[in-house]
Amino acid sequence: MNRHTAIPLLTPLLPNRDALAPYLAKLDHNRHYSNFGPLNGALEERLSAIFEAHSPDPIHVTTTSSATLGLELVLSSLDLPPGSKVIVPALTFVASLTAIIRAGYIPVIADIDPHSWLLTPAIATQAAAQTGAQAVLAVSAFGQPQDTQGWSIFQRQSGINVVIDAAGAFGSQWVKAPDIPVVYSMHATKSLAAGEGGLVVSGNPSVNSTVRQLSNFGINLDANAGFPVGHLSFVGSNAKLSEYHAAVAHASLDQWDAQARLRQDIYRAYRQALEDACGDLLQWQAGITLAAPTIFCLRMAAKARDRLETICQQRQISTRRWYQPLLHQHAAKVAPIIKQPTPIAEAIATGLIGLPFSPFMTNEDINRVVEATRLATASPILAHQP
Ligand SMILES: Cc1ncc(COP(=O)(O)O)c(C=O)c1O
Structure with missing residues (x-):
């Protein structure tokens, strides 16, 4: 019998029934219960104010039933010809890929920056020159924010549309360029959790209004459109956020500061303990300290990673090879893609590992993970080999 209790990979933190009660009372x-109700409207206004505090421009927020649908609808709203090519990084969740394909476009899988592990405008410029891509879906991978102002310059200079998939980056990714739409997830595992849900955030009211209509089957909702209200004007979907989910999102927002602080405190202590134990045998994604980390991902030598997985399995510590297989390996089975060389993503993937992380992690949990990592990296030959 194993004397250790299991450490799960992640444990969601959502508002409990007491925190939900005032919003459920409003619902009663x-x-x-759906169709852009008052809780949804109030949520969009609350969130717009939060985004506007970090942007020089007015910012519009449109909710969707998930980030995946939000991405699909923003990409559809670009109205590119079917079969247009859209650049996406190799290291991301499969939803980035499926959204492109479902919007009728062809993914162009590109490499990432060796330090930030993100697709950058420089990489996209090269990929676009080689493939003739008409759009980019850049990703705030592992919650690390993208430079919206840098992408805005890229968009203006190249004429190539940019959308940011910031599914896991609420609180860290801001919308500092009004012409770059950003999509967030409110899935249970995210920092602003509603169970399920997405946010399309931009400074361009026409993007938000088109996404709103697409989320309501494509029915025209705009009395000034020169087209009858209630008639179908696009081929949309049902991607509306229910009032129940909006209620949870409100209660999550009420608790945002406290849970973000808790997540940061645990993240800092955990990372410090790992650095103390393993030093430069571990590599970290370059960037800011996230406002509210939800996962814990790092890189090590491939053999040390494999050994750590075995040790963790023996000790009931869950791990995950986040975003693996890489996107082109997934895509090969489902749809035609265009593949750029991705040596950096492939090198990073061989040593990438997600360790347990949650607001419920105790010091004892952290010590157990640190000890496993220390053991896995202990052999200098093993730890330094690529
Ligand atoms: C990069 C990325 N894009 C999209 C999604 C999908 O978000 P949702 O579950 O809200 O559809 C995720 C979910 O984790 C993600 O990590």
């Missing part, structure tokens, strides 16, 4: 009173 309103008797409005």
